[in-house]
Amino acid sequence: MNSPISVTTLNTQIKSLLETTFIQVYVEGEISNLTYHNSGHIYFSIKDANSTISCVMFRGNAKYLKFQLEVGQKINISGNITVYAPRGNYQLLCNKIEPSGKGALALAFEQLKEKLDAKGYFKAEIKKTLPKYPKKIALVTSPTGAAIEDMKKVATHRWPLVEFILIPTLVQGEGSAFDISNSIKYADSLNCDVMIVGRGGGSIEDLWAFNEEIVANAIYEAKTPIISAVGHEVDYLISDFVADVRAATPSNAIEIALPDINEHRMYLDNVSNEYQNRFNNILLNKQQKLTNLKTLFIQNSIESKFEYIQSEIKMLKSSFRTDLIQKINSTQNELNLFNSTFKNSISSILSKSQSQLDLLKSSYEMNHPDKKDKNGFVQISKENKIISMDTISIGDKIELQSPKYIATCTVNNLEKQ
Structure with a gap:
């Protein structure tokens, strides 16, 4: 009969067997008993309908976890089996965790978006208005990327009067989120009119720093109006939702931030033309008024009045002469008519009187006493x-x-x- 072995020996043998047999496992289960420890380690269990297994993800791997673990969440775990010999407990040591049926980054994006939305980071009423004519713009981006050159080129053609302050920033990779956050805080202290935070296009992993909560907090707390310009038109990141304005690309951010100098030139030309037209109209109206006043002055001057009176006198004289001649002619005609009538009347009267006289003479002669x-x-x-x-x-x-x-x-x- 063999000699018995110690519990420690047994647990050691089990540990050696399990850890060498289950070097790499890939398992799916539902999270339960979740604990985020102060040390940075994550302790939880996964289960299915019939079984449960304990899991641990140490801080070294947990810092690369893109999303927040939640009880009831279904996940896929890559790891290996380890045994804690002092207690004889085995557990699944997690190296990588992915959400089941959904990418980790997509889930992390949705989780952070919901969290920040609940905190009021996306409210329209807190968005700051961009100045119409910014004099100084802070650029939080990489000094070596294509984005900075594109922005400078657009600005040169659009509004060359603006001053840019470049804040060299790490925009991807480890530590980039922390660097972006610090750059935003520094740019906010420069009293610029606008701040543009962004970079050119890339994969979701390349752009992920702009989906971090630390960057969202820095944008939310900034006093300077911020334009988020990350990636391309199709790329939507947390920084886009928190910023005051979202631009499709870094070049588009410059177009949004700066007025178009050509439009202003055309506007100034229109204003100049309108001013000239109005000025000419005013001069024309004043000239017309002056001409009218001059005419009115001439019409009401003493000379004009004398000329008018003189013309009136001449007209009256002429009229008087005409009337007088007409009256004289009329009177003459009347006199002629009267003379003719008078002569005719006298002749008639004389003739009649002569007839009467002749009759009386005849009567007298006939009635004379001598006869x-x-x-x-x-x-x-x-x-x-x-x-x-x-x-x-x-x-x-x-x-x-x-x-x-x-x-x-x-x-x-x-x-x-």
């Missing part, structure tokens, strides 16, 4: 008035007259025949 001296005929008068026999009464004193004699008689008898 009435006939036997038996006398003229009867009373009180020197010739009367007829019809007016005589008995006792009247009458006179019987003939051309040669007057007889005074008293009527004693009066008989009607």
